Structure formats: structure tokens, C-alpha cells
Amino acid sequence: MMEALLAGGAGLSVSDGIRWRRKAASYEFSLNVRNNLGRRLVLFGQQCDKKLHAATFALHCTESTVGNLFRLCVRGRHTNRRSDGVQHHGTHLHRWTSEHRDEQAVAPFDPPWPPSPWQDDSQAPLSDDHLRLLFQQFCQMMHVTCDPDEIWRPKPSIEIPEFLKLPDGEEIP
Numbered sequence: 001m002m003e004a005l006l007a008g009g010a011g012l013s014v015s016d017g018i019r020w021r022r023k024a025a026s027y028e029f030s031l032n033v034r035n036n037l038g039r040r041l042v043l044f045g046q047q048c049d050k051k052l053h054a055a056t057f058a059l060h061c062t063e064s065t066v067g068n069l070f071r072l073c074v075r076g077r078h079t080n081r082r083s084d085g086v087q088h089h090g091t092h093l094h095r096w097t098s099e100h101r102d103e104q105a106v107a108p109f110d111p112p113w114p115p116s117p118w119q120d121d122s123q124a125p126l127s128d129d130h131l132r133l134l135f136q137q138f139c140q141m142m143h144v145t146c147d148p149d150e151i152w153r154p155k156p157s158i159e160i161p162e163f164l165k166l167p168d169g170e171e172i173p
């Protein structure tokens with residue numbers, strides 16, 4: 001399966017509109033990915049509230065023995081503790097292997113992708129335009145056919161409460 005995915009021969013495509021789901025400390029979405037391998041694949045995206053400069057996109061196989069096939073950690077840090085010990089101080093790509101599942105990371109693919117917000121190590125928050133560009137680039141990397149104009153939806157902004165509520169119900173501005 002990995003060879004077919006890397007070679008772009010898996011006929012991957014997504015067409016549903018993105019629906020961001022609120023989680024405890026993040027926003028996430030997942031899209032069904034059509035393919036000619038007969039596998040159950042989804043394209044997953046996530047941004048944690050406390051890491052607005054970073055994001056994660058993954059091509060995931062929902063069959064229980066597999067999991068993430070490819071996972072792009074944008075501005076993430078990672079050490080391959082169980083294999084070659086290589087450290088990544090910035091964006092890296094996890095690639096599934098039978099031995100290490102998705103625990104092993106490599107540098108993102110050639111060819112060099114156009115200048116984009118994931119090639120620096122900034123702590124500045126990613127804008128919606130950045131997230132959309134990253135989604136588009138991840139689709140290109142994974143040979144996923146999609147029309148971002150049709151399916152991209154901005155991530156809802158995080159609601160920051162204006163008042164701090166005490167246990168007795170009193171609100172402090």
C-alpha cells in the first residue's frame with residue numbers, strides 16, 4: 001500500500017466539505033478519501049489551541065491494525081527514539097513502517113515545496129490562509145486530488161471567555 005501511495009497510483013481524492021469538530025483542546029476534521037486500493041482511508045487535520053503556530057495533517061487508515069500512514073507535523077519536534085535516533089527540530093513527516101508504525105519521522109518530501117509557513121521555526125500563529133495552503137500542500141504531497149475552493153472551510157476561532165466565573169457564580173471581568 002505504501003508504494004502505491006508514494007507513487008501516486010492509489011487514485012486518492014476527497015470531495016466532502018471540511019467540518020471542523022471542537023475537541024477538548026483542539027479543532028479537528030477528517031475527510032473520507034476515495035481510493036482504488038479498497039482501503040478505508042481518511043485525511044485528518046488538527047490544530048491544538050495551545051500551539052496555534054503548528055498543525056498536523058495525516059493520511060490515516062481506519063483499519064485497526066494500521067493507523068496513520070503519513071503524518072505531517074508542521075513546526076513540530078520529534079526524535080526517532082526507537083530507530084535511528086534522528087532529531088527533527090521543525091516540520092517533519094512520519095511514515096508508517098511495519099516495525100515502528102508511525103513513530104519514525106523523515107524530512108518532508110522532495111521536490112521542495114513552494115515557500116510556505118511550515119518551512120520556518122516561528123512561533124507566530126498560522127492564519128487561515130496558511131492552514132488552507134498547508135492542507136493543499138499535504139494533498140499534493142499525498143497525491144490526493146481535491147478542489148480547495150470547494151472543500152476548504154476556515155477553522156472557527158477559539159472563544160476566549162470574557163469573564164472568569166468563580167465557583168459561587170460570581171463573574172470577574
Ligand SMILES: [Zn+2]
Binds near residue numbers: 073076077078094105
Ligand atoms: Zn511528529
